[in-house]
Amino acid sequence: MKRLFTTLAAMTLAACSLAQAAELKVMTSGGFTAAYKVLGPQFAAQHGDTLQTILGPSMGKAPEAIPNRLARGEQADVVIMVGYALDDLIKQGKVVPDSRVELADSRIGLVVKAGEPKPDISSVDALKQALLNARSVGYSDSASGVYVQDQLFKRLGIEAQLKPKAKMIERIPVAGEVAKGEPQVGLQQVSELLPIAGVSYVGKIPEPVQSVTRFAAGIPVGAPHPQEAKALLDYLASPQAQSVVTGTGLDSVPH
Template identity: 60%
Template sequence: MKVPSYRASWLLLACVLSIPAVHAEPVQVMNSGGFSAAYKALQPEYERSSGDTLSTAWGPSMGESPQSIPNRLARGEPADVVIMVGYALDRLIAQGVVDPASRTDLADSRIGMVVRAGAYAPDISTVDALKKAMLQAESIAYSDSASGVYIERELLKKLDIEAAVKPKAHMVEKTPVGQLVAQGRYALGFQQVSELKPVAGVQLVGRLPEAVQSVTRFAAGVPFAAKHPEAGRKLIRFLASPQALPAVVASGMDPLPGQ
C-alpha cells in the first residue's frame, strides 16, 4: 500500500481546513399560540438542517398581559422573528417595529370548541345548534387573543345571545383555554383549533360553522431591531415552504389559498 508523503498529507489537510464551515446562528423567536404546535413539530428538523438554534418566547399576539408579543417588544426583549396574528403584525409594521419587506403569510386558523373528555358534546354543526349549545352551557371560556376577541365582540351579537351568554362567559389570559376545560372549570372552551388539539383531557367537538367562523391568518416578520435578521428571514422561508406544510396542516391549521 502506498503511504502518502508528508507534503501530500499537508496539502490534504490544508484543503479540508479551507472549506468554509456552516455559520450557525442563535435565532430569537417570539411565537403566539395559534402557530405553536406546527412550530414545535418543525423546530427539530429546522435546527438539524440549518445548524441554527431557535430560542423561543411565547405570548399572545395582542392583549394587555406582559407576555404579549407587542409588550415584549416594547420592553426591548430581543427577537429575530415574530410569528403572530397577521393584523396584529400589521400594527407593528405600521408602528415601525417590524420590517414590512419581511412580512410573510404562513397559514389560516379557524376557531373550534372543546368539552372536558368524557363530558356531553353538544352539536355545533349548524348556526342554530351552536346557538343552542352556548345558551344551554353552564359556563364558557375563550382566549384573550384573536379568537376570543371575535367571540366576545362579534359572534355573540351575530347569534343574538349576548345578553344571555355574557354573564357566564369568561375571557382567559395566558392559560390555554383547553387546560381550564380539562380541569372542569368551564363547560365549553373556544380557541384556535391548533391551540386546542394538543391539550390533554379535552375532546374537540368541532369547528364553528363556516357561516359564523372567523378565519385568522398567521404571519411572520423580522423586527428592525433583530440581531440576526438574515437568519430570521431564512427561518421564515422554511416555515412558509411546501416542506413545512404537512406539519402545519397536522397541527389543525389550514393551508393558504392556492397552496
C-alpha cells in the same frame, strides 16, 4: 498523512460551520405554535442554527404579549403572530415591512372535558343552543377570543344570556381549563385546542359565524440575525412545511 489532512479539513469545515451558526430568538403566539414546535427543530437541524423560543399572545395587556415585549426593547429575530397585529407593528416601525410572510389560516373550534357528551354544533342554531345549554363558556384573550366576545355572541343573539357565564381566559390555553372542569365548554383556535390532553375536540364552529385568523411572521427592525431569520421564515412558509401545518389544525395559504 492524507487521512490526517482529510480529518483536519473536516474539522476546519465543522468549526467554520459552528462559527457561522446563529442563535435565533423567535417570539411566537399560540395559534402557530404547534406547527412551529415541529418545523423549528427541522429547520435548526438542516441549517445548524439554534432557536430560542419565547411564547406570548399577539395582543392584549399581558406583559408577555409580543407587542409589549418589543415596546420594552426586547430583541427578537422573528415574530410569529396574528396577521393584523403584525401589520400594526409594521405601521409602528417595529417590524421590517417587506419581511412579512403569510403562514397559515386558523379557525375557531370547540372542546369539552374528556368523557363528557359532545354537543351538536353542526349548524348555527345548534351552536347557539349548545352555548345556551352550557354551564359555563371560556374563550381566549387573543384574536379568536376577541371575536367571540365582541362579535360571535352578538351574531348569535345570545350576548345577554352568556354574559354571566362566559369568561375570557388570559395567557393560558382555554382547553387546559376545560380539562379541569371549568369552563364546561371552550372556544379557541383549533391549533391551540388539539395539543391539550384531557379534552374532547367537538369540531369547528359553523362557517357562517366562523372567524378566520391569518397568521404571519416578520423580522423586527434591528434583528441581530436578519439573513438567518429570513431563511427560517422561508422554511415555515415552504411547500414541504404544509403537511405539518395542516396536521396541527391550521389551513394552508397560497403563496
